[in-house]
Amino acid sequence: xxxxxxxxxxxxxxxxxxxxxxxxxxxxxxxxxxxxxxxxxxxxxxxxxxxxxxxxxxxxxxxxxxxxxxxxxxxxxxxxxxxxxxxxxxxxxxxxxxxxxxxxxxxxxxxxxxxxxxxxxxxxxxxxxxxxxxxxxxxxxxxxxxxxxxxxxxxxxxxxxxxxxxxxxxxxxxxxxxxxxxxxxxxxxxxxxxxxxxxxxxxxxxxxxxxxxxxxxxxxxxxxxxxxxxxxxxxxxxxxxxxxxxxxxxxxxxxxxxxxxxxxxxxxxxxxxxxxxxxxxxxxxxxxxxxxxxxxxxxxxxxxxxxxxxxxxxxxxxxxxxxxxxxxxxxxxxxxxxxxxxxxxxxxx
Amino acid sequence: xxxxxxxxxxxxxxxxxxxxxxxxxxxxxxxxxxxxxxxxxxxxxxxxxxxxxxxxxxxxxxxxxxxxxxxxxxxxxxxxxxxxxxxxxxxxxxxxxxxxxxxxxxxxxxxxxxxxxxxxxxxxxxxxxxxxxxxxxxxxxxxxxxxxxxxxxxxxxxxxxxxxxxxxxxxxxxxxxxxxxxxxxxxxxxxxxxxxxxxxxxxxxxxxxxxxxxxxxxxxxxxxxxxxxxxxxxxxxxxxxxxxxxxxxxxxxxxxxxxxxxxxxxxxxxxxxxxxxxxxxxxxxxxxxxxxxxxxxxxxxxxxxxxxxxxxxxxxxxxxxxxxxxxxxxxxxxxxxxxxxxxxxxxxx
DNA sequence: CAAAATAATTGGAACGTTCCAATTTTGTCA
DNA sequence: TGACAAAATTGGAACGTTCCAATTATTTTG
Numbered sequence: 001x002x003x004x005x006x007x008x009x010x011x012x013x014x015x016x017x018x019x020x021x022x023x024x025x026x027x028x029x030x031x032x033x034x035x036x037x038x039x040x041x042x043x044x045x046x047x048x049x050x051x052x053x054x055x056x057x058x059x060x061x062x063x064x065x066x067x068x069x070x071x072x073x074x075x076x077x078x079x080x081x082x083x084x085x086x087x088x089x090x091x092x093x094x095x096x097x098x099x100x101x102x103x104x105x106x107x108x109x110x111x112x113x114x115x116x117x118x119x120x121x122x123x124x125x126x127x128x129x130x131x132x133x134x135x136x137x138x139x140x141x142x143x144x145x146x147x148x149x150x151x152x153x154x155x156x157x158x159x160x161x162x163x164x165x166x167x168x169x170x171x172x173x174x175x176x177x178x179x180x181x182x183x184x185x186x187x188x189x190x191x192x193x194x195x196x197x198x199x200x201x202x203x204x205x206x207x208x209x210x211x212x213x214x215x216x217x218x219x220x221x222x223x224x225x226x227x228x229x230x231x232x233x234x235x236x237x238x239x240x241x242x243x244x245x246x247x248x249x250x251x252x253x254x255x256x257x258x259x260x261x262x263x264x265x266x267x268x269x270x271x272x273x274x275x276x277x278x279x280x281x282x283x284x285x286x287x288x289x290x291x292x293x294x295x296x297x298x299x300x301x302x303x304x305x306x307x308x309x310x311x312x313x314x315x316x317x318x319x320x321x322x323x324x325x326x327x328x329x330x331x332x333x334x335x336x337x338x339x340x341x342x343x344x345x346x347x348x349x
Numbered sequence: 350x351x352x353x354x355x356x357x358x359x360x361x362x363x364x365x366x367x368x369x370x371x372x373x374x375x376x377x378x379x380x381x382x383x384x385x386x387x388x389x390x391x392x393x394x395x396x397x398x399x400x401x402x403x404x405x406x407x408x409x410x411x412x413x414x415x416x417x418x419x420x421x422x423x424x425x426x427x428x429x430x431x432x433x434x435x436x437x438x439x440x441x442x443x444x445x446x447x448x449x450x451x452x453x454x455x456x457x458x459x460x461x462x463x464x465x466x467x468x469x470x471x472x473x474x475x476x477x478x479x480x481x482x483x484x485x486x487x488x489x490x491x492x493x494x495x496x497x498x499x500x501x502x503x504x505x506x507x508x509x510x511x512x513x514x515x516x517x518x519x520x521x522x523x524x525x526x527x528x529x530x531x532x533x534x535x536x537x538x539x540x541x542x543x544x545x546x547x548x549x550x551x552x553x554x555x556x557x558x559x560x561x562x563x564x565x566x567x568x569x570x571x572x573x574x575x576x577x578x579x580x581x582x583x584x585x586x587x588x589x590x591x592x593x594x595x596x597x598x599x600x601x602x603x604x605x606x607x608x609x610x611x612x613x614x615x616x617x618x619x620x621x622x623x624x625x626x627x628x629x630x631x632x633x634x635x636x637x638x639x640x641x642x643x644x645x646x647x648x649x650x651x652x653x654x655x656x657x658x659x660x661x662x663x664x665x666x667x668x669x670x671x672x673x674x675x676x677x678x679x680x681x682x683x684x685x686x687x688x689x690x691x692x693x694x695x696x697x698x
Numbered sequence: 699c700a701a702a703a704t705a706a707t708t709g710g711a712a713c714g715t716t717c718c719a720a721t722t723t724t725g726t727c728a
Numbered sequence: 729t730g731a732c733a734a735a736a737t738t739g740g741a742a743c744g745t746t747c748c749a750a751t752t753a754t755t756t757t758g
Contacts, residue, residue: 005493007714018738023716033736048489051468054403054414055714058743065403067469075437076632081430088424088451092458097465100449102437109441116446119400120416140397144354228636261638283425287577289610356744367708372746382706404744407713705754712747723736728729 006047015043026051057121066096068310069117070126071110073153075102077227077254078282079299080128083151086303087126094311103130111137118146124310128152131195147319149310151302154196154323161313163306163324167197170295170328171204172211174249174277177293177330179212181337183247183275187220189234189259191251198223198251201279205249226251231258232265239266247275247336253282253294260290260335275336290334297328355396364392375400406470415445417659418466419475420459422502424451426576426603427631428648429477432500435652436475443660452479460486467495473659477501480544496662500655503545503672510662512655512673516546519644519677520553521560523598523626526642526679528561530686532596532624536569538583538608540600547572547600550628554598575600580607581614588615596624596685602631602643609639609684624685639683646677 008026012019017036024032025040032040043049057065070087072080084100091098099122101113110130114137117125124147127138135157141148148160155162178186188205191198202221209216222237224230231250235258238245250256256278260270270276271290278285281296305326313319357375361368366385373381374389381389392398406414419436421429433449440447448471450462459479463486466474473496476487484506490497497509504511527535537554540547551570558565571586573579580599584607587594599605605627609619619625620639627634630645654675662668 005714009714019715020717020738020740021736024737027716031736036736048492050464050493052407052470052714053468054470055407055743056716058401058404058407058714058745059716060743066465075430075434076427078425078427078430081424081427084449085424085451088449092450092462095465097448097450097462097469099446100433100437101441101446102434113441113446115399116415116444119402120446121401121403143397144399228633232636257633258636261636264638284577284606287581287607287610289613354744358744368745369708369710369747370706373707376746380706385706401744404713405746407715407744408746409713699758701757703754703756706752708749708751710748710750713745715743717742718740719738720740721736721738723734725734726732728731 005052006049007052008049011040011043011047011049014047015040065121065123067099067120067122068096068124068126068307068314069099069101069114069122071101071103071113071117072128073103073105073110073130075100078284079252079280082283082299083128083303083306086300086305087307088303089300090304090307090311096311105130107132107134107137114141118144122146124148124314126151126306126310129155131192142319145319147310147313149306149313151306152197156196159321161309161319161321161323163302163309163326164197165297165302165326166328167200168204168207170279170297170330171201171249172208173328173330174279174293174295175205175208176212177332178247178249178275178277178336179208179214181247181275184214185217185220185243185245185247186214187222187238187245187248189222189238189248189250190224190230190255191226193223201251220245224255226255228254228258228261231255231260232262233258235259235262245274247277249277249279251279253278253280253285253292256292256294256335257284257288260288260292271335271337277330277336281331285331286333288335293333293336294331295328296331297326302326354401355398356401357398360389360392360396360398363396364389414470414472416448416469416471417445417473417475417656417663418448418450418463418471420450420452420462420466421477422452422454422459422479424449427633428601428603428629431632431648432477432652432655435649435654436656437652438649439653439656439660445660454479456481456483456486463490467493471495473497473663475500475655475659478504480541491668494668496659496668498655498659498662500651501546505545508670510658510668510670510672512651512658512675513546514646514651514675515677516549517553517556519628519646519679520550520598521557522677522679523628523642523644524554524557525561526681527596527598527624527626527685528557528563530596530624533563534566534569534592534594534596535563536571536587536594536597538571538587538597538599539573539579539604540575542572550600569594573604575604577603577607577610580604580609581611582607584608584611594623596626598626599628602627602629602634602641605641605643605684606633606637609637609641620684620686626679626685630680634680635682642682642685643680644677645680646675651675 008022012022103110138158150162222234224234263270278294281294285292357371361371452459487507499511571583573583612619627641627643630643634641
């Protein structure tokens with residue numbers, strides 16, 4: 001149908017100028033005369049020219065490619081979908097386009113996709129590392145000067161920037177809140193124990209218990225897959241204890257929703273008979289019934305900040321690693337049974 | 350730190366062969382002797398060479414770029430996140446990498462990102478078009494011979510392949526099922542009326558009502574945003590009718606969850622006091638309480654099939670448009686109150 | 699063992715752009 | 729108007745790869 005692709009030479013010929021001039025107008029250089037610019041632009045439109053970034057990138061010093069990569073460990077988790085949306089927003093309006101890949105927690109897949117992205121000349125990478133990612137996996141990337149921003153999870157020993165949420169403080173606040181409501185037996189439900197995130201959150205849980213002079217019972221810590229199904233399983237186990245907990249902090253919101261499901265299956269009303277607190281504040285948390293009390297990390301905002309950090313490093317040319325821990329706040333809704341607070345407060349008016 | 354990037358010439362020099370030979374081994378050509386191949390591969394590893402696809406693509410006839418684009422209208426909707434995961438799977442194992450962009454229903458953004466992807470030389474595009482997308486928006490793409498597969502939504506008049514689910518049949522089956530359970534006043538809740546998907550589903554609803562000799566009441570059709578919040582709003586409105594519905598089919602699962610939330614807020618038990626059916630069968634549908642009866646479209650499978658179709662067209666070189674409507678099935682769970690069926694069936698044993 | 703056939707390797711042109719240095723055009727001023 | 733400065737334009741080399749035709753090395757065969 002259409003002939004060969006139209007190049008800068010074609011439009012030079014058609015506009016009666018040299019290819020250099022065309023190149024200049026493509027880069028909006030101030031060197032070119034207004035009337036020539038207009039003429040060239042007109043021809044560009046007429047011929048339906050499309051810029052070949054590959055060719056341009058070949059000539060230009062490497063990595064002004066206007067491509068960044070984002071690889072996440074579980075895109076089916078809406079936390080990461082939100083994160084990707086946040087990244088997409090800032091990246092898009094900076095004229096970049098993003099490669100997105102899902103590793104499903106496989107380091108092999110992760111290695112492959114990162115290699116592939118590198119071949120395509122990404123100028124930066126946002127990475128939520130798969131479980132078991134080693135600092136060596138990132139070595140070649142940073143050696144070649146490509147900025148990397150780790151999100152959500154750190155990689156020990158990797159000299160790259162990171163943006164994680166304050167897991168310790170978040171969980172501490174959650175537990176303190178429950179203790180303040182009078183709960184003594186508070187469970188910690190869900191998550192895989194071999195991850196840094198899990199351990200940070202667990203430490204927050206422990207520290208809060210000791211702050212509040214509550215005993216730490218190991219059987220109240222029940223790990224599971226960090227998913228809705230995992231939440232069901234975890235509360236299941238917790239309810240089988242001789243001495244049941246009366247409240248739970250959960251590894252994340254997905255687990256918390258599962259916990260609510262499991263409670264209902266036992267004819268317990270989450271928020272009334274049992275207090276539940278999540279972590280993440282995914283979008284459904286506010287509309288669910290009961291609305292989920294949770295630690296808000298604003299995944300979309302986190303994506304935006306990660307992207308901004310990455311773009312900054314790309315533009316700076318030099319990427320000195322900075323570790324940002326993003327502060328986090330407790331959002332009290334119905335699922336922790338503290339709605340009474342609100343009623344009381346209202347009655348004071 | 351590192352010097353300039355290592356090229357095919359560097360490794361040719363180091364291996365004592367010509368760049369042509371190196372190129373040959375890169376493409377795993379059978380023309381090259383085993384021992385040379387081994388030597389070259391060793392050097393490649395040693396020097397940490399990374400293939401420059403941009404350069405390769407420049408020389409090769411256009412669009413063996415190993416990049417495909419996927420642009421969706423709402424990535425925060427887990428349906429699309431799942432879809433993207435499905436695409437990612439097949440695309441990844443075919444050695445491709447995907448650009449992913451979210452348009453948030455903006456045709457302007459959509460135009461921009463598609464243009465940008467084109468500049469980067471995608472060899473194919475999977476598109477869930479933003480509302481209001483015109484066939485002209487896709488014209489330049491198909492004119493330049495880039496295969497496009499529309500998913501979820503069609504674009505009238507565009508000569509591109511499409512893969513949509515059987516909206517009409519799905520909704521018809523849902524309504525028939527409810528009618529079969531004895532419901533007479535069945536509402537249709539959620540969705541924007543100016544979309545093709547909405548109208549197909551609505552038509553299925555209407556046809557089923559007339560099949561089952563039920564009256565069609567306009568006030569039982571309540572549109573809203575196709576989201577959880579929209580579902581809350583829609584059931585809210587439906588419950589204010591003098592003559593309330595006793596069951597509802599929902600535009601999608603997000604709406605259905607919202608409807609359940611809204612019902613509970615009115616102290617109605619979804620699945621007991623009111624039957625609810627969704628559409629999509631997102632991953633949470635089976636674990637929610639009550640488990641959601643819904644029309645299963647298997648978004649991940651849809652993503653996989655879309656990707657396969659696209660890859661087929663890319664490889665074929667020629668992309669003759671084919672329109673696939675993906676069949677769909679009713680998955681009966683608790684939310685429609687038909688769990689009794691199961692009990693009855695069991696008691697027959 | 700020479701000739702022919704086959705296997706393996708190679709140099710150079712090409713892909714579409716940018717950049718540099720050089721050139722041409724236009725404008726200014728004494 | 730001539731000299732000079734400033735503005736605008738330009739040709740060609742370079743980026744890292746692939747492809748083609750041509751060359752060289754190795755085998756086979758009569």
